[in-house]
Amino acid sequence: MMADGFLSQEELDALLGQIGSETQSESLTDIEKDMVGEVGNIILGAGATALSNILGRKVDISTPEVQVMTLKELRNEVKGEKVCVTIHFEGAVEGLNALVLEKMLAAEIADIMMGGLGTPESYELDEFKLSAVGEAMNQMMGSAATSLSDMIKKPVNITPPTTEVMNFDDTSVKFPPIGNDEDKVAKSTFTMTIEDLESAKFFMAMPIPFVKKLYDMIFGATQAESKKTEQPKPTSPAVSSASYTPPSRKEEKQPVAARPVQFEDFGKAPGESEKPQVIDERLQLLFDIPLNVTVELGRTKLSLKEVMELGVGSLIELDKLTGEPVDIYVNNKLIARGEVVVIDENFGVRITEIVSARERLHGLR
Structure with missing residues (x-):
């Protein structure tokens, strides 16, 4: 109860609790x-x-x-x-x-x-x-x-x-x-x-x-990157905005020299654009890098139910025909095709086709 116009501590705590919850x-x-x-x-x-x-x-x-x-x-x-x-x-x-x-x-x-x-x-x-x-x-x-x-x-x-x-x-x-x-x-x-x-x-x-x-x-x-790229407009102390007059649109522009574009010939040998010694040195830096080579026999798609029903002796039909070339991937990029062979007691692949540069470029997208 409020005594002498003042709230008791209990009433004050209750009000503060209500305000806090709100x-x-x-x-x-x-x-x-x-x-x-x-x-x-x-x-x-x-x-x-x-x-x-x-x-x-x-x-x-x-x-x-x-x-x-x-x-x-x-x-x-x-x-x-x-x-x-x-x-x-x-x-x-x-x-x-x-x-x-x-x-x-x-x-x-x-x-x-x-x-x-x-x-x-x-x-x-x-x-x-x-x-x-x-x-x-x-x-x-x-x-x-x-x-x-x-x-x-x-x-x-x-x-x-x-x-x-x-x-x-x-x-x-x-x-x-x-x-x-x-x-x-x-x-x-x-x-x-x-x-x-x-x-x-x-x-x-x-x-x-x-x-x-x-x-x-x-x-x-x-946002931080956009602020960095924003450059303040240059101001010249010698020219004030009040006295500046933009150039007339009728002012003649200087002729621009135009010539046909020339693209690099990608069919050139490396030595035609750079010294062979420089390129060899660059390649030597990459020779020890390991690459994952994968041979894909074929693919298929199964539902979870079909996967759970698989057992010893189950057959999975792939999307490749018998005798059809298998795909050879390097770091998950298609680079060649070939045929399956047996080398001693191991499987191997004889390369029959190297993927064209256009196809390799398409695979990188």
């Missing part, structure tokens, strides 16, 4: 929300492409809707059974993130991974189906980590994600430990659309420090 649940600024959304777009944009390749279907992921709340508020907001995938980023940027999927979406992904059409008879997920979902998410987020690494020019990796079904109606359930109960997290809600299936929502929970650090690494370097 401040804690406040959203970030619009700029910070855009930052969270942009980071989420970058992470899952690359992952959508990988997931599309894994499932063999077109996968679209929408622009996220961003909310900021405490981890406790997020946990209380989620209802029913969900599939939680915990991803640990490590390297240049570290932190735990959590993907929370509807069981229906997870069951559809598992069904396609196991050779089905994405129309499971039941949405219940056993250990085998959860493993299939985990592998899809591992490939998806692994591709996202690679994309992030390329953008910030620093290594970013993930550890194999943990996939589990959680019942959030159970008050004792523990959300993936991406922070403490009172820590703020960014909840980015996406809509995933897999070809021929209904759209479904899922969300990604990211700690605010993780998002801010990643955003600074992606966009901070770009």
